[in-house]
Amino acid sequence: MSGNTATREFPVATEHNRTTRDALLAPGRAARVLGLKRSEFDLAVHLGRIRTAPDDGGGGGRVTRDEIERIRSADGFPETLRAGIRTVGTTEGAALIEVTRARFTRLARLGLLVPVKFYLNRYRAVVWLYLADEVEQFARDERNVPLLKGRTPEGLRDQLAEGLDLRPRNWRGRYLGFLLRQAHDPWARAAAVASLLDGVEVAEVVSDPYERSHLHRFRPVRPSPGSSGSSGAQLAEEIMTAADPDEIEWLRADLADAVAAAREQRPAPRPDPRTVSAPARHEPPPSETEESGRLRGLLGRLWRRDPAA
Template sequence: MSGKTTTLYTLSAQAPSAPPEGRHVAPPGTTLTFARAARELRLRRTEFDLAVDLGRIRTVPGEKDGNGGRRVAQEEIERLRADEGFPENVRERVRTLGTQEGAELMGVTTARFTRFARLGLVVPVTFHLNRYRAVVWLYLAEEVQRFATDASNAPLLTGCTPQGLRDQLEAGLDLRPRNWRGRHLRFLLRRTEDPWARAGAMASLLDPHLVAELVPDPYERAHLDRHRPDRPAALLPDSPAARITADVMTAEDPDEIDWLRACLEQEVAAARRHRPAPRPTPSLSPVQPPGAAPRTRRGLHPAAPAPDPARRRRLLRWLGRGRTRPCGPAPRGRHRAAGVSSTAP
């Protein structure tokens, strides 16, 4: 276990300072932002977010719309505060462990704990990169404890790993990334009911080129991208850490990809029916009724009709027939407007 992970675990176990006595309590029916609710519950933001993802803290849609901007009702804050042992009980339910701490809690070696995780017997709940850009998986302490106390798992904890499981490990089986993606997708879907946001959550786990094939319309794809969940903000684009994180967050198994493709197509179809993707509105000229005279730009007076080339040629031929006036023929190029007799200079 890296020193960085140990530091994170130690910090998360420390309780923030309690709020001052006589704090202001919002009236019933009030909803709070996640940041404000975390302060009210005396939880770190990472602890609060994980509690929301796990369903330990219930959320409601925001006041402006029901498609995003989840908030926490004041009644939920008071419910959690009324529990015995608050806030340590809430913090304990979201406590995470790395490989070393998990092995110690199970009473096994770190190598055996890693084999359990690769086989999918324990599922990671989150991950981060250490200073060596290695993926550090974290597990829920209560799930590790449950696995260790389950009597049916005693042969795995003390005996030899069955031959079938050893064969899978020797073949390179590692279900940690896939199991995390499945869990992460459930977390994302729990936070929203909007079809576009649900489709964006599924698209976030697929290769962008595959998403472009499944959603060929550029306007729909742009709208889908706006509803993708945010990637870790601390990572610089195209950095090694960002590429490693993208690899973990992108499905790679064929059956996993096929399942996500089918789900994405269904969610995009539902999103189209629910609310079509916005498109640019073309500038439309005023529609004229059939047979109406064309109008000028301001629409106040009829515009002059377009000149008829054949009529103009006939008029020029008529003027050039040699009609004279008492003072002689009119000089060329000194005609007035069409239809008016020419005058001598």
């Protein structure tokens, strides 16, 4: 264990908002204090290993000094913390449990290994990452031995042949858990569920435009590799949007329940009817008025020319 990292003390703070015990640390500073890379810190937060608190200034999740001390006082810090957030790709994960890359991929497609992150490589191919600790736990379970050696059972082979791939769906489920842990408002919880649905699905569930607008205010920013509109961003958008009918169905049900709960606790704001003026009487545009006058004049002249008049 690295004694230097484990025993490092907080520097003396001179700012007023850091003089109290429960002062909030920005994510970057909290990561440095814990001896983590920023990506490691973000994953630890994602997994609930580091608890964050809302920032009253609107700066996103921050970390209290008490939380930092709780983590640093745990047995085996920082090695245990780092081991718990270590990720592996397909090649490293397969080597970890002594199976082929193809078998590892099959296990992941079947939903037996759940990805925790993904990114797009330079060829715009999706690279899934898994927690090394979870991969090792799967291999240690005696019930999984038949899946690690020999032929994959026939029923599972049939599902794979039909194109089954639960990696995106399982990642979405895990990501939703992260969003819900970070949501400190009932509308933010509803927005977390809505973020995994297509906009059309959201509009069908939340028919009130004022509620939809309020929901949009709390919508979490989706992680998007690449610039907006790029092929990478489009692919990430597909991964982050529910696709299976049963998944969509339960997300719609969860969204309806979440919006109902948010509405009961604090209805969405809407215009005060006392301040909304009555709509002005519609006046035809000048061109329309002039056209109507010319038409009446023409009809009048025709009427005067009628011999029967």
